[in-house]
């Protein structure tokens with residue numbers, strides 16, 4: 723069984739050069755997304771081969787971009803926010819592939835068009851059980867064992883927008899406690915729960 727984490731970067735630019743010295747400010751809280759990426763993908767020494775992270779970069783005027791990092795294939799990536807941001811910056815300076823094309827930019831890292839709507843459709847088509855994380859969801863103590871692969875949608879420092887809430891209404895809403903905590907902590911709880 724594999725786990726997918728769809729991370730929403732509401733203000734992270736989808737195009738252009740990133741300022742690696744200002745991941746929190748001019749990069750639209752990319753720091754928040756990178757902490758979540760780190761928690762989702764990295765073990766103390768190594769990468770979780772059963773995890774795929776999908777970054778949803780929705781900031782700026784240009785169309786949104788998705789970046790997939792496949793833990794079973796990715797090479798040459800380390801648990802270092804600045805270095806990962808460097809990889810992302812290169813991707814963001816390349817043109818978006820045509821609609822429907824998921825283009826590999828380095829081993830195990832892909833980019834393409836689309837947003838949360840497309841991710842949820844793809845999960846539906848692949849019979850992936852979709853959940854979204856929200857304080858007001860059903861409190862989970864233990865995520866049940868699933869036969870299918872499983873996908874989690876987690877926001878950045880901003881709440882899900884109304885459009886996103888609409889899209890997510892057909893997924894299961896789950897909570898990991900009665901306080902808002904940071905997305906990367908939510909992911910660690912999910913891993914703890916499922917490992």
Ligand SMILES: C[S@@+](CC[C@H](N)C(=O)[O-])C[C@H]1O[C@@H](n2cnc3c(N)ncnc32)[C@H](O)[C@@H]1O
Nearest residue numbers: 855856857876877881897898899901902903905
């Ligand atoms: C820093 S929180 C965002 C808080 C923001 N005030 C909001 O209203 O969504 C980042 C994300 O982590 C997840 N999250 C945070 N606390 C949670 C909780 N207790 N249960 C489930 N998900 C949580 C949600 O996906 C949330 O959007």
